[in-house]
Amino acid sequence: DQPLLWIAGPCVLESRDSALEIAEELQRVARLLSVQLIFKASFDKANRTSSSSYRGPGLDDGLKILHDIGQTTGLAITTDVHESQQASAAGEVCDLLQIPAFLARQTDLLVAAAHTGKAVNVKKGQFMSPGDMQFVIAKLADAGCENILLCERGTFFGYGRLVNDMRAIPQMQSFGVPVVFDATHSVQEPGGLGGATGGNRAMVEPLARAAMAVGAEGLFTETHPDPDKSPSDGANMIPLCQIESVMRRLVAIRQATAQIE
Amino acid sequence: DQPLLWIAGPCVLESRDSALEIAEELQRVARLLSVQLIFKASFDKANRTSSSSYRGPGLDDGLKILHDIGQTTGLAITTDVHESQQASAAGEVCDLLQIPAFLARQTDLLVAAAHTGKAVNVKKGQFMSPGDMQFVIAKLADAGCENILLCERGTFFGYGRLVNDMRAIPQMQSFGVPVVFDATHSVQEPGGLGGATGGNRAMVEPLARAAMAVGAEGLFTETHPDPDKSPSDGANMIPLCQIESVMRRLVAIRQATAQIE
Amino acid sequence: DQPLLWIAGPCVLESRDSALEIAEELQRVARLLSVQLIFKASFDKANRTSSSSYRGPGLDDGLKILHDIGQTTGLAITTDVHESQQASAAGEVCDLLQIPAFLARQTDLLVAAAHTGKAVNVKKGQFMSPGDMQFVIAKLADAGCENILLCERGTFFGYGRLVNDMRAIPQMQSFGVPVVFDATHSVQEPGGLGGATGGNRAMVEPLARAAMAVGAEGLFTETHPDPDKSPSDGANMIPLCQIESVMRRLVAIRQATAQIE
């Protein structure tokens, strides 16, 4: 009867104040629904489609904001790292380090993340099978990581589109790790907006419901008070004002699923 | 609060007695769980990988068995038709005609099925998007069909493998028709057994749970008292002795889903 | 040093006169370039996206036109059949029967085509691997067909798009049959035009060049004096006035390829 692990936040950091506003609303919802929240925001979007897109405050300023939010709210914190030399600093602020899907096979990055001693959540590459992720687990374990999570976030399905193979959840669980379902990035449409990634927000909840029924231990959702103004991934985000009702429905399906096991 | 539509049976007809045994057990489970059962069996497997594989009793003998089962049990009956000249005879015995996925775009077959006046359930082609199915609906409606169902049964995902895009369920529902999830054929591995289609029975329930959480109106499962002896699709089937427990769990997820709408 | 087998024509029959105009121009080019032409046109487009699209003159009138063109020009003739009861009549007029890709696994249709005693050209299903086609060959051979060809015409690659895996050519040749490359239908974009199939004519020649270099024995191209007015597949067709120059380039690559073997 573990509570749902809920990784949530605004995609990229914009300001301390906007991040804190989101964190506090998420915390309110998490308490209401008895889920275990980890606040997530990126200090750098390191693989934007276009180089003219907003990338974030950068490592130093970003980690300062994240630390501040953790201190202010008491929430656990996570962020994503992109090159091995970022892991150590991020590990001092975060409880969980996230490895981006494109980088799921970069050995140096995985090893550096493991060496922080923190938990590591690796997104399955869009170009990988669920079974391939056992080798990622082995790389982390060989480097001393004791708390590994895997994350399903969609698999390449023809140009400009991802698909979630829901079988990935039990397949990756069979390696002995909890599996998080990333409902936000699964609905991306890479290149769908010309020089930017599109998406389909309406499909976030149906896919998240499916993942809950299949038994995912965690859920990753990005949110924003005004998604269409978010500098990144707005097309895929649940508006902050809808988070409580969406999460209430997802938790209900999770509870029904837990009862039948 | 519609009850779940449950299409179930033994894939291909072997004998009247074996079909009746299965039908009666399914009927018992359906009553217990308050789901609406339609008994399904094929008179002919018209697209076996190899021509040496068992095809079934054929149109005339097969329809006689189906008619007998309908009369004996009172169950509604469905079967699949493969060429337009089969539709009329099948329509006299069945309450619902099923169009195979490979044939989802064959206009003459769709029109012939529509002309029977019976309900028609079209499986989405493995080579079609959910959106493409709106034109299938239009072909049926143009030919006078008033009761159309669509069925998600997996989409081509690289050689020898299918994937279920769970977004297909709300997308096809948006065309105003109920959607059935075919949990058995979705786990096929075409060509996976050399001259026969393989599969992975263990993934039937996870995928069916997902479909229930997403809101599918119907579920299609094939079963057999001894799946490994089934002449077709045994690798994908739920053993008959497990049907009750599997369906109990699926109905529980469906009920939780219905309550949150 | 076999000459290239060239299957070409206008997709669907519109009238005897338009078909004859195209046949005569193709015949002129075939003589000039020493390729072996088989004239192809469909009497019925049996799986149009929409039921309101033009389907052709039908079996009886269509076969009359094809017979007339064969008699007038001396060309070999091919057409596609969609249900088993069409094969016998088509076999009396045609030298080669074509099985559509969606129907590549329909056993009755394959057997009926084999029973005509004519050569049979089966398009690889968009949902099949090259290796799966060995079972199609076996079905035909078991039914007495002595002259089997396979055709690569694209494989499902995400919604609305096909891809040609050029490895399919040597893989299918390894089963002991000649392989035709269908350059026209390979560039289809199913559903790309709303209620019709789109395509990208500019990619016909690059893909056909590749197939020639890989060693395909045959080439299938559709053409029209005014492709944008063609009732079917116009988006994928080479304009008739460009056929000579395109074929000249393709034959040059084929000759270079033949010389290095």
Next chain:
Amino acid sequence: DQPLLWIAGPCVLESRDSALEIAEELQRVARLLSVQLIFKASFDKANRTSSSSYRGPGLDDGLKILHDIGQTTGLAITTDVHESQQASAAGEVCDLLQIPAFLARQTDLLVAAAHTGKAVNVKKGQFMSPGDMQFVIAKLADAGCENILLCERGTFFGYGRLVNDMRAIPQMQSFGVPVVFDATHSVQEPGGLGGATGGNRAMVEPLARAAMAVGAEGLFTETHPDPDKSPSDGANMIPLCQIESVMRRLVAIRQATAQIE
């Protein structure tokens, strides 16, 4: 009438002597066939499936060997970089920097490569469409890179398999850059050997022929005196003793293609 650009070498560096042996044989063949050779070897395999696999001599020792080979043979040199801090050192030794496919969207790495002033060859991500590569070009150009190449090396096509969409060659050429075809990595079967990547060497030449006929400006092939003993990608490599005959055939197709333009 540009000569073919040929990027070739042994995948990963093993020793100075073995690399030099390969370089000299490739140089002999390149002179014989009048192609422009760039010697390629990796100092580090940064994304091996398993962490126990051989990675190479590392940055410092690897670049020393590459420098030595360039000085000894007079050949142009290329290698791949994986994190931004490697670019500067690699740029001092190499004429061309290669960006791995998994990293094709990592902005910092692209910018660092551009800042070396050297030519940059970016492999299309297995998870990207050809059209998406225009944004990669823009990132490099914005950072001052004046000599950009793109490389087709296969696209994700279901778990454990890649496919080459040959349309990618003209599509990426339409952005104004030369396109290299990587025949070695295109035949990878990721995860196909359990904890290692498999492949199918027999398909290297058919695919390379196709790419030559489509008009690729460059070709990338890996080779080894004894591929089955290569520490990486041996399953995909052309044995060194066959390189001359394979290249002779590919150059013949390229010449035939050039003559028809």
